[in-house]
Structures are given as C-alpha cells and as structure tokens.
Amino acid sequence: MNRFEHRVALVTGGRSGIGRAIARRLRSEGADVCTAQRRADDELPSVAIDLADPADVESAVAEVVERFGRLDVLVNCAGMMQEAKVEDMSVEDWKRSLDVNLTGPFLMIRAALPHLRAAGGSIVNVGSIEGLGSNPGHAAYSAAKSGLHGLTRAVAVDHGREGVRCNAIAPGWIDTELNDEFIDSSPDPMRFRREIGGIHPVGRSGRPEEVAALVAFLAADEAAFVTGQVYTVDGGRMTQLNLP
Template sequence: MMGRFSGKVALVTGASSGMGQATARMLADQGARVFTAQRGAAEHEALVADFTDPGAPEQVVNAVRKAAGQLDILINNAGVMREGTVEETTQDDWHLQLQVNLTAPFLLTRHAMPLLKQGRGAIVNVGSIEGLGSNPRHPAYCASKAGLHGLTRAVAVDHSPDGVRCNAVAPGWIDTGLNVDFIESMGDPEEFRRQIGRIHPVRRTGLPEEVARLICWLASDEASFVTGQIYTIDGGRTSQLSLP
C-alpha cells in the first residue's frame, strides 16, 4: 500500500492542520507528489492561496500545471464556518462561507478538469454531516456543505464518462485543532468530552487520520467503481436517535 500513489500528483487545499494536513501526509507517504494550498505555511510543496479570492483557484491549478505538468488527485478540503441564525448572519458572512466552502471547490474542479481527464483522476470533496443535518446557528455552513454534496454528484454524473471520479466525505466531530481548542475553553473540558462521547455510539470523537484514510481510499484505484457518493464518517452519530 505504501506506493499506491507512486507517479501521481495531488493537490490538497487547507492542509496546514487537521484533516487536510493528515491527508497530505498520507498521500505523500504512499508515493504521491503533493501540493498544498492555503493562506498559511504548510508542508510539502506549499502554495499560498486565499480562497476568498475568486481568482485563487485558477492561480493554484496553473501553478501545479507549471511545476508538475499533471494533476491526478484533487482534495477540496479548505473551509470556514461563522455562527449565527439567519437573523444574525450578515450577507458578508453568508458570501464568505459560500465562497470558500462551495464556490472555490467548483472553480478548482473546473480549472483542474482538463488535467484530471488526462490522468483519469479522482476528486474528493470534504463535506460534513452538516450537509445532511444541522447544528444550531449554522445556516450558511449547512447550505454550503449541502451544496458541495450536490456538486459532488453532479461532477460524477458529468465526468465519470471522462474517467474522472468524484466523491465526498461527510465527517462528524473530528479532533482538529479548532475543536480541541473549543473543548479546552469549556469550564470542565473532561466532562464536556464525556458528553460529546455519549452522542457517538463508538463513545469518542474522530481523529483527522481516520478521515484521511477514507479520503485516500476514495482517491485510490481501490475505489475505481465508486463515484458520486457521500461517505459519512461520524462514529455512528447520525445513526443514533436521541433519548427523550
């Protein structure tokens, strides 16, 4: 398995930490040449990109084309979330989340498609269980992730005949730096962890590496007959009905 991505070129957005970082490392460990794109510093061949800028996706794909001449795997992972009900959410907050979470993956996919066709490549979008349901005060985030799930299916329908597969993962509560910091900000972090654990049948939250393994499988030839699918990875959270 160590070399299953040998000869492949991958682009991972939002890879400075969390699921993106874990995915980029796993792809590289298994033989891929990995480019990352994000605002801050990152590992591998890092490109500086601000996906609130509509021109950033084309610039990133052009940089990969110039440096490598190919692109076989596109992982749309970069995302942003701002909390607020529909009454509290400003148009600026709405547009920010739609731009980064949905429009940027659309533009990256559009500009990368000629290269992906050449290599009969794979796209994996990082959606969310909030594209399937909703936590409180997340209207824009939920809308953007539901849209990304829909985009995933549409790209699969249109471009699977070209040899390009497109799937998505829908993670639940994952121990990214942001979530860990949130837990630590609670008055009793350990009790909060126990409460969070109880809403998961596996009795814990997930690790970035666990999501990365699923992403890498979907990007690999082992998933050659899989396209247009949304894979929930949430420790059973969305399968468990709440108690009265």
C-alpha cells in the same frame, strides 16, 4: 503500499487538521503532494491561494501542474465555520462562508478538470454531517456543505464518462486543533471532553487519520467504480436516535 506512486495530489487546507492528515497519508503512499491555502506550508510544498478569487485559483492550479507535470487527485478540504442564525447573520458573512466552503471547491474543480481528465483523476470533497443535518446556529455552514454534497454528485454525473470520479466524505466530530479551541472556549471544557464520546455509538470522537484513510481509498484505483457518493465518517452519530 504505494497506491499513488508517480501521481500528484493537490489538497486545499492541507496545512492543518483533517487536511494535514490527508496530505500526509497521500504522501506516505507515494504521491507528490502540494497543499493550497493562504499561508505557506511548513512541511509540504504549497501554493498560496485565495479560494474566493477565480483568477487566483486558476493560477494556483497552473503552478502546481507546471511544478509537478500533472495532476491526478484534487482534495477540497479548506473550510470555515461561523456561528449565527439566519436573522443574526450579515449578508457579507453569509457570502464569505459560501465563498470558502462551496464556491472555492467549485473554482478548484473547474480549474483542475482539464488536468484530471488527462490523467483519469479523482476528486474528493470534504463535506460534513452538517450537510445532512444541522447544529444550532450553523445556517451558512450547513447550507454550504449541503451544496458541496450536491456539487459532488453533479460533477460525478457530468464527467464520469471522461474518466473523472468525484466523491465526498461527511466527517462528524473529529479531534482537530479547531475543535480543541472550540472545546477550550466552552464554559466547562473538561465536562465537554468527558461527554463528547457519548454522542457516538463507538464511544469516542474521530481522528483525522481515520478520515484520511477513507480519502485515500476513494482517490485510489481500488475505488474505480465508486463515484457520486457521500460517505459519512462519524462513529455512528447520525445513526443513533435520541432516547424517547
């Protein structure tokens, strides 16, 4: 299947984890893919970027368009998480979390819109189930992801008549390198791995490739009538109630 033949996709945070799976999926379906993050990509064409710097973002998007001639798909996947309750978080850490998780996507969308408008393009933002609920100690992350879901809807409303669609996905627990590191830092990693499947009705955690499959659909022409939506990809975790 070559749904993205002759199309160009820019994926932030495409060097690892979910972003890497998305970049590979879009490439496998014919897209010219460029990733954007602080460090160079060892597999795909990339641009170095500081997502909190408006001038840097503008320059990076312009570089992609100059290199590839157009921009059809923007995927905002870069993110970070800090663990702290409101009282324990410094203003600097709060701002840094919002810079990466919310302001960065805003800047990317703003810079990319003229090119996406010309191409009739699509935006997919990677939010989180923590934009719908929250784990303990994730105040800034939950706030940013909730904001990203809201930004998704606003962009869809403001730019739909210009031919630009904007959707988001809200992944749950996905098996990535970062989550593996989190598990390994827990007091009992083996027990954690045994129990993590139990919080999902499907009986397991998710794979990056499963998230990438939905991103590819939302970015493709099959989803031409889909915009302003937030799709939960969590194996039913948010649907399952705790036992009484």
